[in-house]
Amino acid sequence: MITEKPRIQFTPERLERAREILTHYPEGKQKSALLPLLHLIQEQEGWTSPEAMDYIADFLGIKPIEVYEVATFYTMYHLEPVGKHVIEYCRTGPCMIMGGEEVYAHLKKKIGADDGETSPDNLFTIKPVECLAACGWGPCFQIREKYYTHLTIEKVDEIIDELKK
Amino acid sequence: MSSERLKILTANADIPGIETFEVYRKHGGYTAVEKAVKTMTPDAVVEEVKKSGVRGRGGAGFPMGMKWSFLAKPEGVPRYLVCNGDESEPGTFKDHWLMKTIPHLLIEGMIVSSFALGANTSYIYVRGELMYVVKILEKAIAEAKAAGFLGKNILGSGYDLELYVQPGGGAYICGEETALLESLEGKRGNPRNKPPFPAVKGLYQCPTVVNNVESISTTPWIVNNGGEAYAAVGIGRSTGTKLISASGHLKKPGVYEIPLGITVNEFIYSDEWCGGIRDGHHLKAVVAGGSSVPILPAALLLKTANGEDRLMTYESLADGGFATGTMLGSGGFIAMDETSCIVRNTWNFSRFYHHESCGQCSPCREGTGWMEKVLHRIEHGHGSMHDIDLLVDVSKKIEGNTICPLGDAAAWPVASAIRHFRDEFEWHIKFPQEATRPGAVYRGHMELA
Numbered sequence: 001m002i003t004e005k006p007r008i009q010f011t012p013e014r015l016e017r018a019r020e021i022l023t024h025y026p027e028g029k030q031k032s033a034l035l036p037l038l039h040l041i042q043e044q045e046g047w048t049s050p051e052a053m054d055y056i057a058d059f060l061g062i063k064p065i066e067v068y069e070v071a072t073f074y075t076m077y078h079l080e081p082v083g084k085h086v087i088e089y090c091r092t093g094p095c096m097i098m099g100g101e102e103v104y105a106h107l108k109k110k111i112g113a114d115d116g117e118t119s120p121d122n123l124f125t126i127k128p129v130e131c132l133a134a135c136g137w138g139p140c141f142q143i144r145e146k147y148y149t150h151l152t153i154e155k156v157d158e159i160i161d162e163l164k165k
Numbered sequence: 166m167s168s169e170r171l172k173i174l175t176a177n178a179d180i181p182g183i184e185t186f187e188v189y190r191k192h193g194g195y196t197a198v199e200k201a202v203k204t205m206t207p208d209a210v211v212e213e214v215k216k217s218g219v220r221g222r223g224g225a226g227f228p229m230g231m232k233w234s235f236l237a238k239p240e241g242v243p244r245y246l247v248c249n250g251d252e253s254e255p256g257t258f259k260d261h262w263l264m265k266t267i268p269h270l271l272i273e274g275m276i277v278s279s280f281a282l283g284a285n286t287s288y289i290y291v292r293g294e295l296m297y298v299v300k301i302l303e304k305a306i307a308e309a310k311a312a313g314f315l316g317k318n319i320l321g322s323g324y325d326l327e328l329y330v331q332p333g334g335g336a337y338i339c340g341e342e343t344a345l346l347e348s349l350e351g352k353r354g355n356p357r358n359k360p361p362f363p364a365v366k367g368l369y370q371c372p373t374v375v376n377n378v379e380s381i382s383t384t385p386w387i388v389n390n391g392g393e394a395y396a397a398v399g400i401g402r403s404t405g406t407k408l409i410s411a412s413g414h415l416k417k418p419g420v421y422e423i424p425l426g427i428t429v430n431e432f433i434y435s436d437e438w439c440g441g442i443r444d445g446h447h448l449k450a451v452v453a454g455g456s457s458v459p460i461l462p463a464a465l466l467l468k469t470a471n472g473e474d475r476l477m478t479y480e481s482l483a484d485g486g487f488a489t490g491t492m493l494g495s496g497g498f499i500a501m502d503e504t505s506c507i508v509r510n511t512w513n514f515s516r517f518y519h520h521e522s523c524g525q526c527s528p529c530r531e532g533t534g535w536m537e538k539v540l541h542r543i544e545h546g547h548g549s550m551h552d553i554d555l556l557v558d559v560s561k562k563i564e565g566n567t568i569c570p571l572g573d574a575a576a577w578p579v580a581s582a583i584r585h586f587r588d589e590f591e592w593h594i595k596f597p598q599e600a601t602r603p604g605a606v607y608r609g610h611m612e613l614a
Contacts, residue, residue, distance in 0.1 A: 130337060131256075
């Protein structure tokens, strides 16, 4: 008998977390765990690859298409490989009128990547996103779970230099 | 001044450690749960919320008690309370602030509200970008559970409640309650056709109430002090206090808890609140209730068309209808000074709605794209006079013709910008070279404040 070992699987800690998440929903409604589990596998793998999606489909006992259609609908799942740090900057009105245009232009120049691109050193990927619910503290971006607010050109330099270390 | 103001949500916000159960409890936290589950019936809690007159704080402003009273209660079918923490309306960040600052207030509100509705499993759906807030809430839930305020047989009352936090995946549309429920079921966030309403068929086709974070957070105070005390604050049908997310060119942007009924003028210029417009600048326009509501020029924002002081209430901001008024909406208050380009901002918002349209209804899916394209060409110096009427035409064809309100939300900012700032659009078209110079801003006959 030939058994194919899945190329992607949760680490033991994440497997435990995934199983705990499944308990949040009534019997038979485990598909509800799809978004949280996609976050979990992306946190582990860095991006949401087709293999990762297939693994989650298998894990939840749903069809792969049910995962693909969800992963492509929401903006937080990276469907292509990304750099070490994904900088998601808010491009919506309130941040833009507070100097966002200049700050983000500087950010892209400093990193050497444009919207949707990854820097040559593979350290940074830049993604424009819509409103991050931090309008009074803008301009802002987030890197993984951390928010960076009240951005200025000087502050961007500091943050990026620190992350390069 | 500020010390005299009644703070219903934020009274304890500045206390160090208020995010922990211990400190929150020490300052009177969870007394509403004790009072509700030990001394009140679920219907009595519903009655107090009805009396309070509190209206949905997510933007729609529908009376919360009435929404609760629609909940179907068929025998043997579970009921759900789902908190809408998807806060994504541009200009709005009060729920984000409230959840990260006083997480236990929402947890306490979820417990008393779930008790009132007879829900034994409840969810807080938080936009996925706020994963750090998800973790703050999960910690708060674990603390509350360890203290006996969640789980089986809460405080010996016989009432059981499990509370979970669910992260979204990044989609504005999931702030619409039926899209949120689809998302919570692990699907794309496509809004559902109504009826049936969630109160009859919601999560897993069971009766469900969906309420905003701020709305639910009012319930501990209402339980403790009574609905009438809540209704005593405010004016008319705008009862209680409201969190306003103030952003843009203000001296002190931030989240403020205001008693509904102060004047817009006071909110902008008083040191108690926003402290006025940044130095050396003047107010040009405001989007008063999140990006979806009509933009108003300064003069019409501060005074109604009849010359009366405009108040921070649902009714006063709407005075004059869409011809001369706007909406309180989510309380996302975006102030723009004379350096702001209305065309550029309108294009920015239309790009937002195009990006966020779920694609289900063609008027919204196609119309938002057209509006973005036309606004892009006007802003970049390639527009024609015909484009202005074309935008109005497209916006009218989206409005009212979609399953959910995203279509309206996309149409209103464009229609209102043209209604009040038509000369600025015309200037972009007539003088493209001037208008597309970096930093160029229209300096026409604009009345500033």
